[in-house]
Every structure is written in structure tokens, then in C-alpha cells.
Amino acid sequence: MRTSQPQTIYLSDYKVPAYLVDTVELTFELFEDGARVHSTLELRRNPESAEASAPLELDGDSLKLESVALDGAKLAASDYEDRGDQLVIRSVPDRFRLTTVTWIEPQNNTRLEGLYKSSGMFCTQCEAEGFRCITYFPDRPDVMARFRTRIEASKEAYPILLSNGNDVEKGELENGRHFVTWEDPFPKPCYLFALVAGDLVEKRDSFTTCSGRDIDLRMYVEPRNARKCDHAMDSLKRSMRWDEEVYGREYDLDIFMIVAVDDFNMGAMENKGLNIFNSSCVLASQETATDIAFQRIEAIVAHEYFHNWSGNRVTCRDWFQLSLKEGFTVFRDSQFSADMGSPTVKRIEDVTLLRTAQFAEDSGPMAHPVRPASYMEITNFYTLTVYEKGEEVVRMIHTLLGPDMFRKGSDLYFERHDGQAVTTDDFVKAMEDASGRDLSQFRLWYEQAGTPVLTVSDEFDAGPGIYRLTIEQNIPDTPGQTNKKPQHIPFSLGLLGQDGQPLPLQLEADASEAPTERVLELTEAVHTFDFHGVEAKPVPSLLRHFSAPVRVRYPWTREQLLFLMSHDPDGFNRWDAGQRLAVDVIQSLVGAADGSEVEPRLVEAYRKLVSDTDLDQALVAKMLQLPSEAYLIELAENADVPAIHQARETVLKCLAHALRNELLACYQRNLETGAYEVTPEAIARRSLRNTALAWLLVINDEKGRTLAVSQLNQADNMTDRMGALQALVNSDYEDDRRQALDEFYNSFRDDPQVVEQWFSVQAASDRAGQLPDIRKLLEHPAFDWKNPNKIRSVVGAFAGQNLAAFHNPDGSGYDFLADQVCRLDDSNPQIAARLVTPLTRWQKFAPAYSGPMKSALERIRDKDGLSRDVYEVVHKSLAG
Ligand code: B3K
Ligand code: ZN
Numbered sequence: 001m002r003t004s005q006p007q008t009i010y011l012s013d014y015k016v017p018a019y020l021v022d023t024v025e026l027t028f029e030l031f032e033d034g035a036r037v038h039s040t041l042e043l044r045r046n047p048e049s050a051e052a053s054a055p056l057e058l059d060g061d062s063l064k065l066e067s068v069a070l071d072g073a074k075l076a077a078s079d080y081e082d083r084g085d086q087l088v089i090r091s092v093p094d095r096f097r098l099t100t101v102t103w104i105e106p107q108n109n110t111r112l113e114g115l116y117k118s119s120g121m122f123c124t125q126c127e128a129e130g131f132r133c134i135t136y137f138p139d140r141p142d143v144m145a146r147f148r149t150r151i152e153a154s155k156e157a158y159p160i161l162l163s164n165g166n167d168v169e170k171g172e173l174e175n176g177r178h179f180v181t182w183e184d185p186f187p188k189p190c191y192l193f194a195l196v197a198g199d200l201v202e203k204r205d206s207f208t209t210c211s212g213r214d215i216d217l218r219m220y221v222e223p224r225n226a227r228k229c230d231h232a233m234d235s236l237k238r239s240m241r242w243d244e245e246v247y248g249r250e251y252d253l254d255i256f257m258i259v260a261v262d263d264f265n266m267g268a269m270e271n272k273g274l275n276i277f278n279s280s281c282v283l284a285s286q287e288t289a290t291d292i293a294f295q296r297i298e299a300i301v302a303h304e305y306f307h308n309w310s311g312n313r314v315t316c317r318d319w320f321q322l323s324l325k326e327g328f329t330v331f332r333d334s335q336f337s338a339d340m341g342s343p344t345v346k347r348i349e350d351v352t353l354l355r356t357a358q359f360a361e362d363s364g365p366m367a368h369p370v371r372p373a374s375y376m377e378i379t380n381f382y383t384l385t386v387y388e389k390g391e392e393v394v395r396m397i398h399t400l401l402g403p404d405m406f407r408k409g410s411d412l413y414f415e416r417h418d419g420q421a422v423t424t425d426d427f428v429k430a431m432e433d434a435s436g437r438d439l440s441q442f443r444l445w446y447e448q449a450g451t452p453v454l455t456v457s458d459e460f461d462a463g464p465g466i467y468r469l470t471i472e473q474n475i476p477d478t479p480g481q482t483n484k485k486p487q488h489i490p491f492s493l494g495l496l497g498q499d500g501q502p503l504p505l506q507l508e509a510d511a512s513e514a515p516t517e518r519v520l521e522l523t524e525a526v527h528t529f530d531f532h533g534v535e536a537k538p539v540p541s542l543l544r545h546f547s548a549p550v551r552v553r554y555p556w557t558r559e560q561l562l563f564l565m566s567h568d569p570d571g572f573n574r575w576d577a578g579q580r581l582a583v584d585v586i587q588s589l590v591g592a593a594d595g596s597e598v599e600p601r602l603v604e605a606y607r608k609l610v611s612d613t614d615l616d617q618a619l620v621a622k623m624l625q626l627p628s629e630a631y632l633i634e635l636a637e638n639a640d641v642p643a644i645h646q647a648r649e650t651v652l653k654c655l656a657h658a659l660r661n662e663l664l665a666c667y668q669r670n671l672e673t674g675a676y677e678v679t680p681e682a683i684a685r686r687s688l689r690n691t692a693l694a695w696l697l698v699i700n701d702e703k704g705r706t707l708a709v710s711q712l713n714q715a716d717n718m719t720d721r722m723g724a725l726q727a728l729v730n731s732d733y734e735d736d737r738r739q740a741l742d743e744f745y746n747s748f749r750d751d752p753q754v755v756e757q758w759f760s761v762q763a764a765s766d767r768a769g770q771l772p773d774i775r776k777l778l779e780h781p782a783f784d785w786k787n788p789n790k791i792r793s794v795v796g797a798f799a800g801q802n803l804a805a806f807h808n809p810d811g812s813g814y815d816f817l818a819d820q821v822c823r824l825d826d827s828n829p830q831i832a833a834r835l836v837t838p839l840t841r842w843q844k845f846a847p848a849y850s851g852p853m854k855s856a857l858e859r860i861r862d863k864d865g866l867s868r869d870v871y872e873v874v875h876k877s878l879a880g
Contacts, residue, residue, distance in 0.1 A: 024145045025147075118264070125276070126269075139190055168182065186272060188312060228285045310329045356630045370386060380872055561584070670688045686720060
């Protein structure tokens with residue numbers, strides 16, 4: 001057991017830094033057995049700090065200090081204190097130069113924070129607190145400095161040497177070494193520092209900005225990946241143009257670089273001018289990446305690029321403000337993706353993630369506000385709440401202000417705070433000042449955790465023709481927060497007449513021209529709205545576009561849902577009505593006797609959908625997806641996963657049997673005729689035919705099997721190949737499954753990004769991914785405990801997606817996960833803490849499951865020398 005409890009850091013303890021850093025000069029000497037880092041900081045006391053005589057305290061982690069000098073004079077050991085995690089110098093002048101030399105071992109850095117090695121190259125990850133693993137520094141985002149970085153390394157092994165900004169000098173050194181010096185003219189916090197050294201190929205392109213400046217665009221990848229860069233490069237150019245057009249943001253440096261690395265803890269990082277990406281989030285080709293990967297890459301490239309303004313030029317004052325840059329940037333990237341494809345489909349995808357995973361987080365023991373008030377380990381707070389709910393909060397401001405005022409607000413924010421480290425409050429203030437709107441109550445969205453529940457009831461009074469809607473809001477208690485205040489909620493709605501036509505929403509008896517969609521603003525615990533001039537009881541279309549991250553409770557009848565599914569002019573609510581209906585049908589079958597009937601009206605509604613060629617095919621493809629097991633669990637109390645799994649399978653099989661002919665027709669209708677394209681239409685076609693295939697194989701249809709085998713062999717792209725593989729893997733055709741998996745592996749064994757997909761298609765399947773299979777995957781030669789992608793694609797996919805197998809009533813899935821968490825805790829605590837997530841939800845499950853889940857958590861808790869990362873997650877989960 002840990003002997004001391006990790007410290008909790010509180011937002012309320014924030015103090016301005018006692019010292020500021022004007023410039024940083026770094027020299028890296030890179031070797032195979034380590035790296036020497038020379039750092040020279042120009043420091044001065046912060047005039048705004050109340051602590052006039054505070055000692056200088058610099059953060060450090062796993063550093064070997066070789067020397068310290070102040071204004072050129074070497075300090076004796078008695079002049080400073082090396083506390084391990086801090087270098088403290090008690091007496092310093094008001095302004096001085098501090099030089100330190102430290103020795104680090106990137107080759108042994110398995111945490112992948114700071115400077116480390118990945119496939120033979122050196123790379124860095126400094127957000128949030130990785131810079132302190134490189135050198136002593138005030139490692140906090142409100143210390144912004146100008147960096148100059150010289151990198152020295154073997155020229156043969158590391159011909160490419162990169163850092164932020166512009167390369168200002170390069171040359172040869174003795175012993176086959178060379179150097180490059182980089183200078184970044186923009187002051188930045190150290191979390192945006194980056195360095196890369198490796199044997200990489202360069203792909204070049206260029207972009208002319210709105211003011212006519214030519215920007216050099218460069219991608220650096222390992223030679224074998226040279227043909228996988230085009231999509232990211234095109235996405236980058238589209239993002240740069242979009243940010244100019246939609247937000248008026250022009251790129252500021254002369255060079256923009258992207259590097260792909262295989263070992264990376266998350267998706268990508270927005271280092272100034274030098275974005276570093278997880279290979280799986282940037283490399284793509286038709287043969288190796290699915291449509292989903294293509295779309296994800298476009299979104300992540302955009303996200304990191306957009307951070308150049310929302311995050312880098314204007315950064316966070318402290319890490320409690322993380323959503324300032326993340327929530328806003330996710331909002332920007334989702335607007336971008338909506339503009340590049342189908343806005344409705346993008347909204348459906350975002351809401352699916354939010355409702356499935358963020359709502360679960362918000363109702364579990366780790367629930368926290370968008371702006372948390374405390375943390376032990378900041379890495380644990382890169383959460384769905386900070387990112388996705390944070391996005392929704394910005395989206396609600398956009399809805400309340402309207403697009404023009406929102407743009408005025410963002411212009412003001414960027415202008416007012418350029419070069420500063422600020423707070424979410426500063427963001428809201430800029431929006432208020434630009435629009436004249438009062439957002440004081442709205443700010444509660446940043447402070448209060450928990451998903452608001454809106455209970456809606458209605459009545460119709462035929463006499464005066466009034467339809468009355470009553471909306472009550474409740475915000476559930478979350479750890480440390482009770483009795484919450486009502487929040488300011490934009491609630492978008494429409495009403496449909498019995499003929500399916502939208503009704504004018506007349507809020508006053510005498511209003512003449514009323515719109516057919518309105519945004520109601522909820523600010524009180526209960527509101528009543530009277531709609532006048534209504535002739536017959538309408539069907540309400542509530543929370544259109546998902547205008548707020550809330551749960552809506554309304555006693556929908558199946559009849560109403562079917563009506564909305566085919567009449568709602570809001571595509572999002574059409575989809576949502578279909579989901580609600582399917583949820584209702586599946587829920588009614590949980591625990592029901594074998595052979596119970598599946599609602600025939602659901603079957604007929606799906607029959608109509610599979611055959612519908614008039615409706616947007618991308619929307620049809622989404623509407624055909626049944627609610628996921630994860631979502632059904634989120635909606636359940638005392639969830640019994642195998643029973644939920646069974647009920648969902650029953651519905652799926654019933655639909656597949658009943659619609660077999662329509663599915664075959666849908667498959668044929670959507671066969672590819674021309675060349676492969678990544679357009680919304682082509683993506684929808686592939687999605688429809690792969691859904692048809694998957695459904696046919698769920699019922700072991702012979703024709704489906706033949707189609708799957710030939711699609712697998714003939715496909716010219718990974719979406720179709722993976723669609724066929726997945727369908728076979730999830731069928732009962734065991735021989736075909738084995739053969740398909742072996743052949744697939746043999747064709748792609750040299751491509752790590754494809755091997756990761758191969759791992760996860762098995763780990764996520766209840767047929768191919770039972771625990772003994774998973775253990776075999778861990779023994780597979782392509783599995784690598786040091787590579788986070790591999791860990792996620794086996795252990796993460798098993799515990800996060802293969803829910804019936806993970807929740808095996810014998811508890812073996814939980815024990816397995818606890819073992820892997822303990823194993824990873826020493827080498828990569830960040831990844832270990834992420835993997836714990838499925839166990840943290842233990843209270844959600846029926847006692848037969850929650851007990852063993854809790855025991856697994858306790859076993860992790862009792863591990864010797866538990867990391868701070870895992871400690872925080874496990875202790876909070878057990879307490880909550
Ligand atoms: N800002 C990074 C995330 C860093 C995570 C550090 N543990 C990627 C992003 O959100 O753009
Ligand atoms: Zn981000």
C-alpha cells in the first residue's frame with residue numbers, strides 16, 4: 001500500500017506565479033544512453049505576486065541534476081535544495097539568469113511523458129506536466145516564455161531535428177553529429193514545447209493565408225508511412241481555410257509541422273507549430289484506414305490546428321480551466337466536421353458519445369464539473385466532461401447568442417486575451433460583453449456537476465385551443481455537491497400537427513407570425529408555456545438538435561415515437577425518436593421469456609428505413625443502428641448486462657429474420673460502382689451495405705456468408721474489408737471466422753495501424769473475444785505492453801466494448817482487468833488509470849456484478865506503490 005496519500009490541489013488555492021520567465025534557451029545533447037539538457041532561463045520576480053521574498057521553486061521529475069549556475073556563477077550544493085520534485089533556491093535577486101544541466105533517460109521512459117523514444121525516434125509530450133521531466137522549470141501554464149532550442153544528435157540516426165517555431169541555424173559537429181536551432185517568436189507555456197529527432201521522411205505542401213502569406217506545411221513520418229499522409233495534409237489545408245472563414249483566424253508562423261509517432265498516450269498534441277500525432281490518428285490510406293478513421297483523422301487534425309488560437313495564442317491560467325481550450329476547440333472542430341459533411345449525422349455521433357459515456361461519467365463516482373474544483377492528478381481530468389460536456393456548454397452559448405453575436409464574442413475574446421493565460425470566466429465575459437447578454441446564471445454550467453433532468457408534461461385544452469407544456473428541471477447530487485441551483489438551459493422545440501405538419505408556436509394569444517421552431521430559455525425549477533391557436537393535441541418534438549446536455553423525460557407513446565420517426569423535420573429528433581422506440585422495445589424484453597414477441601411496429605418501421613431511398617442515406621445509415629449495449633446499460637438501474645445483451649440480440653435477430661429480403665436488396669443497391677471516394681454519400685453507401693451484411697450474419701444467413709467472404713477477398717478499401725471481417729467474426733461460422741482472421745493478419749502484419757484494428761475486432765466480439773481468446777491475444781507476437789494503442793485495442797476493447805464477456809457472472813473479466821491495471825501501473829500510470837474506468841461504474845450494476853467489481857477495485861487499491869493516477873480513480877470510485 002502507498003504510505004502517503006497524494007495531495008489534493010484546489011482551484012481556490014490559485015496564486016499568481018512568484019517568478020516569471022522571459023526567455024528559455026535549451027540545448028539537448030541526444031545520445032543512446034540518455035540526454036543532457038542545458039537550460040538557461042531569464043527570470044524575474046512577478047510584480048503581481050504578493051510574496052515579495054518567496055524562494056524560487058522549480059518543478060522537476062525524474063531528473064538528475066548535474067549543475068546549477070546563477071548569473072554565470074556555479075552554485076554550491078548548499079545554495080540550493082534538490083527535493084526530487086522541486087529545485088529550491090532561497091535567495092535570488094529580482095532579475096537573474098539561471099542555468100541548469102540535467103541528465104535524463106528517454107530510452108527508459110515508459111510513461112511517455114516528457115522526452116521519450118518511440119520506434120527509434122525521440123519525441124516529447126509535455127501537456128499537462130511533462131516538461132518537468134525534461135528540465136527544472138515553473139511547470140504551470142500561466143508562465144509564458146519565448147523558447148530557443150538547439151538539438152544535437154547523430155546525423156545518421158537522427159537526420160531530422162525539430163522543435164517549435166522556425167529553424168534559424170544548423171550545422172555539423174564532430175563525431176558524425178549535427179545540430180539544428182529553432183526559435184519560437186511567440187511566448188508560450190512550457191506544456192506546448194516539443195522536440196522530435198528521428199530518421200523521418202518529409203512530405204511538403206503549402207498554404208496561402210487570407211493575407212497572402214505562404215505557409216510551409218510539412219509532415220514527418222517513418223519512411224514506410226510516406227503514402228499515408230495525403231488525407232491529413234488535405235484535412236489540414238481545409239482546417240486552415242475554415243478557421244479563416246468562420247472565425248477570422250489566420251495562421252501565425254511560417255511553418256506548420258505534423259509528426260506521426262507510434263507510441264503515444266492519447267490522440268494528438270497541439271504543440272506550437274509542431275503538432276505530434278498518434279500514428280493511428282493521422283496516417284490513412286484507402287487500403288488501411290476505414291471511413292471512420294478518415295473522419296476521425298480529419299477531425300483531430302482540425303482540432304489540433306484550431307488550438308493554435310484556442311489554446312496556444314490564448315491559453316489556460318491553470319489546469320482547472322482546461323475546458324477553456326478543450327471545450328471551445330471541440331466545439332470548433334465539430335462545427336468544422338459538420339460543415340465538411342452532414343451536420344445532422346455529426347450531431348448524432350456527438351450526442352451518442354455524450355449520452356453513452358459522458359452521462360455515465362456524470363452520474364458516477366468520478367463526476368466533476370466542466371471546471372473542476374480540485375484534483376489529485378490532472379491527467380485524470382482529460383475527461384468526457386471537460387471535453388464533450390465542455391463543448392456542449394460552448395454550443396449552448398452559441399445557441400443563446402446566435403451565430404453573429406457568438407462570432408463577435410469570439411473575436412473579442414481572441415483580441416482581448418491574445419498572449420494571455422486566462423479562465424473560463426474570461427471567455428464567458430467576452431461573450432457577455434460582445435452580446436450584451438447576461439450569462440451569470442449560465443456560468444453554473446461550469447460549476448455544477450451532474451446531468452440535469454428535465455421532466456416534461458403536457459395538456460391540451462380544446463376549448464381555447466391551448467397546448468400547455470410544463471418543464472421541471474432537477475440536477476442530481478454528485479460527489480461533494482448537493483442541492484443544486486437551476487441552470488440556464490436553451491430548450492429547442494417544435495410541435496407537429498396530426499397531419500405531420502409543423503405548427504406555428506404562438507406563445508401569446510395575439511401573436512401573428514409565429515415560428516415553427518423556438519428556443520425556450522429555462523431558468524427556473526419549473527416553467528409553463530402556453531401555445532395558442534392549436535386545434536388538436538400536437539406531438540411535441542422536444543430538445544431539437546439536442547440543444548442542451550440534459551436528459552428529457554416525457555411519457556412518449558410508441559405511436560408518438562413512430563410518428564416523429566417519419567415526420568419530424570428535425571433529422572436529429574427523427575433519429576432520436578427511433579432510438580427511444582428501440583430502447584423501449586429492448587427494455588421491455590430484458591428478462592422476458594424466450595420467444596417473446598418483438599413489437600411488430602418497430603419491425604415495420606425498420607422495414608421502411610432499410611428500403612427508404614428518399615431520405616438522406618447517411619441519416620438512414622445512422623437510424624438503422626440499434627442503441628448500443630453501453631447506452632442501454634447507462635439507461636438502466638441495477639444493470640444485468642447478460643440480460644440486456646440477450647434482449648438486444650433478440651431484437652436484432654428478429655429484425656434480421658423479418659427483413660432478410662430487404663437487407664439483401666439494400667446490400668445490392670449500395671454496391672460500389674465507381675472508384676473509391678471518401679464523400680458523405682459514398683460513406684453512407686458503405687455503411688448501409690456493411691450494416692446489411694452484419695445483420696445477415698447475425699442470423700447465420702448462407703447468402704450473407706457468401707457475400708461477406710467475397711467482399712473480404714475483393715474489397716479495395718479497409719471499410720469494406722473490415723465490414724466483412726467484423727460480420728464474419730460476429731457470426732457462428734467458426735471456420736470462416738478463423739480463416740478470415742488469419743488471412744487478414746497475414747496480409748497486414750507489417751502495418752501496426754491495421755494490426756490494431758485486427759486486435760480490436762476480436763477483443764470487442766462476444767464470439768471471438770471470450771477471456772481465453774483475450775489472453776491469447778496478449779501473447780501474440782504483435783502485442784506490445786509498451787504501446788498504448790495495442791493495450792487499448794485488446795484490453796480497452798474487451799472491457800469497454802465486449803460487455804457481455806467482460807461482465808461474465810463469474811467475475812473473471814473484472815479480475816483480468818485488475819491484473820492488467822496493476823501490471824501497467826508501474827510502467828504507464830496514465831494508461832493504467834484510463835483502463836480502470838469500466839470498474840469505476842460498479843454501483844450501476846446488479847449486486848451479482850457490483851460486488852465482484854468492487855472487490856477488483858479493492859485489489860488494485862491494495863497494490864504496493866500505487867501511482868497517484870490510479871490511486872485517485874480507485875479511491876474516489878470506492879468512496880463514491
Ligand atoms: N491537448 C492534448 C491532450 C493532452 C493530454 C495530456 N494528458 C490533445 C488535445 O486535446 O488536443
Ligand atoms: Zn484539445
